[in-house]
Amino acid sequence: MTWSAMYVLAGFVAFVLWLARLWMGRHRSGERASRPRGLVGAELAYMERLFRMRHPLRLVARVDRVYRRANGMLVLVELKTRLAARVHETDRIQLSVQKLVIEAQTGEVVEPQAFVSFASPTGRHARSSQSVKLLGVEEIVALVRRREAILEGRIEPTYARSPNACSGCAFRSECDRLSVRR
Numbered sequence: 001m002t003w004s005a006m007y008v009l010a011g012f013v014a015f016v017l018w019l020a021r022l023w024m025g026r027h028r029s030g031e032r033a034s035r036p037r038g039l040v041g042a043e044l045a046y047m048e049r050l051f052r053m054r055h056p057l058r059l060v061a062r063v064d065r066v067y068r069r070a071n072g073m074l075v076l077v078e079l080k081t082r083l084a085a086r087v088h089e090t091d092r093i094q095l096s097v098q099k100l101v102i103e104a105q106t107g108e109v110v111e112p113q114a115f116v117s118f119a120s121p122t123g124r125h126a127r128s129s130q131s132v133k134l135l136g137v138e139e140i141v142a143l144v145r146r147r148e149a150i151l152e153g154r155i156e157p158t159y160a161r162s163p164n165a166c167s168g169c170a171f172r173s174e175c176d177r178l179s180v181r182r
Helices: 003-033 091-108 137-151 163-167 174-178
Strands: 041-054 059-068 075-080 112-117 128-133
Touching: 003 112, 059 091, 075 091, 091 112, 091 128, 091 137, 091 174
Parallel strands: 075 112
Antiparallel strands: 041 059, 059 075, 112 128
């Protein structure tokens, strides 16, 4: 191999390493930007990971971020892109299911409070986070059982309290078909 070929190879390797470092820096800064202020000293435990459980329900949950506090407790963070930084009941249910599934699969304890972190789709507003109190196991089981009963036709569905919740619901046509009153 000639000296000029070695210089070209060394330059190429240096360029690839520089690109990898640049990518890693952006990746880390993105994670830090989405971290709620209350978790500044916490360690990132899981990111974009799938968890499963079989008992008392068969559930699968994919988490956005899970942080470990210094005391060992895990804290969930759900990332949302919305115009208004507002927590929906579906966010609370989603995080509650994640808590249940992570505890079942790992045996670790997840705090009963989680965070929803918001980013504006336009990028003009700073990120913000809101704390959410999670549902208990009994409440989650009741929601799943109600869903099963609706799908099996044992009970009739009802409209949600919020018209916005109904507008994006996959089962809206069922409520409309059954003429369920608001």
